[in-house]
Amino acid sequence: xxxxxxxxxxxxxxxxxxxxxxxxxxxxxxxxxxxxxxxxxxxxxxxxxxxxxxxxxxxxxxxxxxxxxxxxxxxxxxxxxxxxxxxxxxxxxxxxxxxxxxxxxxxxxxxxxxxxxxxxxxxxxxxxxxxxxxxxxxxxxxxxxxxxxxxxxxxxxxxxxxxxxxxxxxxxxxxxxxxxxxxxxxxxxxxxxxxxxxxxxxxxxxxxxxxxxxxxxxxxxxxxxxxxxxxxxxxxxxxxxxxxxxxxxxxxxxxxxxxxxxxxxxxxxxxxxxxxxxxxxxxxxxxxxxxxxxxxxxxxxxxxxxxxxxxxxxxxxxxxxxxxxxxxxxxxxxxxxxxxxxxxxxxxxxxxxxxxxxxxxxxxxxxxxxxxxxxxxxxx
Numbered sequence: 001x002x003x004x005x006x007x008x009x010x011x012x013x014x015x016x017x018x019x020x021x022x023x024x025x026x027x028x029x030x031x032x033x034x035x036x037x038x039x040x041x042x043x044x045x046x047x048x049x050x051x052x053x054x055x056x057x058x059x060x061x062x063x064x065x066x067x068x069x070x071x072x073x074x075x076x077x078x079x080x081x082x083x084x085x086x087x088x089x090x091x092x093x094x095x096x097x098x099x100x101x102x103x104x105x106x107x108x109x110x111x112x113x114x115x116x117x118x119x120x121x122x123x124x125x126x127x128x129x130x131x132x133x134x135x136x137x138x139x140x141x142x143x144x145x146x147x148x149x150x151x152x153x154x155x156x157x158x159x160x161x162x163x164x165x166x167x168x169x170x171x172x173x174x175x176x177x178x179x180x181x182x183x184x185x186x187x188x189x190x191x192x193x194x195x196x197x198x199x200x201x202x203x204x205x206x207x208x209x210x211x212x213x214x215x216x217x218x219x220x221x222x223x224x225x226x227x228x229x230x231x232x233x234x235x236x237x238x239x240x241x242x243x244x245x246x247x248x249x250x251x252x253x254x255x256x257x258x259x260x261x262x263x264x265x266x267x268x269x270x271x272x273x274x275x276x277x278x279x280x281x282x283x284x285x286x287x288x289x290x291x292x293x294x295x296x297x298x299x300x301x302x303x304x305x306x307x308x309x310x311x312x313x314x315x316x317x318x319x320x321x322x323x324x325x326x327x328x329x330x331x332x333x334x335x336x337x338x339x340x341x342x343x344x345x346x347x348x349x350x351x352x353x354x355x356x357x358x359x360x361x362x363x364x365x366x367x368x369x370x371x372x373x374x375x376x377x378x379x380x
């Protein structure tokens with residue numbers, strides 16, 4: 001943004017970048033990329049999700065370069081993604097095909113397939129563990145070995161019949177039924193017409209309003225985590241619909257498959273497996289009025305969220321905003337798609353706010369001249 005020519009500006013910028021690099025290595029111990037990737041998986045997943053690129057190693061590099069700033073790391077990773085070619089488009093990813101690691105429902109105590117708590121901080125005491133300050137690699141290895149040894153001991157104590165039961169249960173984790181299908185079969189959740197139109201790719205095309213649902217979901221999924229959470233919270237507090245219930249939250253990994261370039265994709269079993277990516281999927285339930293022809297009737301509608309990694313709070317907030325935007329009542333800011341979608345993008349938000357500290361000499365001089373003229377006019 002070169003509003004005016006500033007003598008020496010180029011040299012000052014060059015020296016500023018040198019100083020920034022010097023500050024990056026100010027500490028005596030350099031943090032390795034391996035350490036960032038291994039120790040901060042949640043932060044790495046947040047950066048990848050907001051950058052729309054699954055690349056754990058590059059996300060860790062970006063965080064190291066950005067000195068731990070998530071928004072700067074997201075900017076770096078998005079910029080890198082924009083240079084990449086896209087030779088293939090994967091097959092549709094379905095949550096019911098997820099290899100589940102965690103699956104809970106706030107709506108039902110007993111669900112088909114069972115609740116799977118997995119690893120979560122939901123029931124932990126939020127107390128700082130001071131001892132971690134002096135944790136060594138050897139200490140971490142002892143924790144891993146202790147847990148693995150406990151599992152090995154329990155497994156050794158099982159009979160062969162019990163082991164077969166465990167293996168069968170583990171196999172079922174790859175195809176867990178959807179909790180809300182129970183309500184769908186009863187007709188308590190409004191049905192929908194399947195839309196197989198090609199989705200709008202918001203990384204390739206600008207947002208236009210009214211935006212199709214595919215564009216809305218993509219924008220929310222890659223939105224700034226704190227921004228999506230904040231607007232979702234605002235909707236629950238009264239600037240949107242009533243309080244939702246999480247029908248199902250599941251997290252795990254999903255397979256990414258691509259068809260052969262010369263195939264038509266009709267053969268379900270004929271695809272190339274590229275790998276798995278971690279995701280979190282949420283279906284939230286909202287009670288709605290379905291009264292017809294003077295007959296009072298209640299029902300449910302569903303808000304949907306799916307994000308990269310284990311970002312459960314963001315996924316829940318996304319499901320809330322998905323429902324809000326389906327309603328489209330612009331009396332509520334959280335139901336105005338232009339307001340929501342333009343303001344959850346972290347790169348857009350931080351970029352625009354940050355540009356205010358760049359030179360605005362000409363525009364401010366114009367404002368200053370206007371203010372001075374009005375003040376002098378009052379004095380006369």
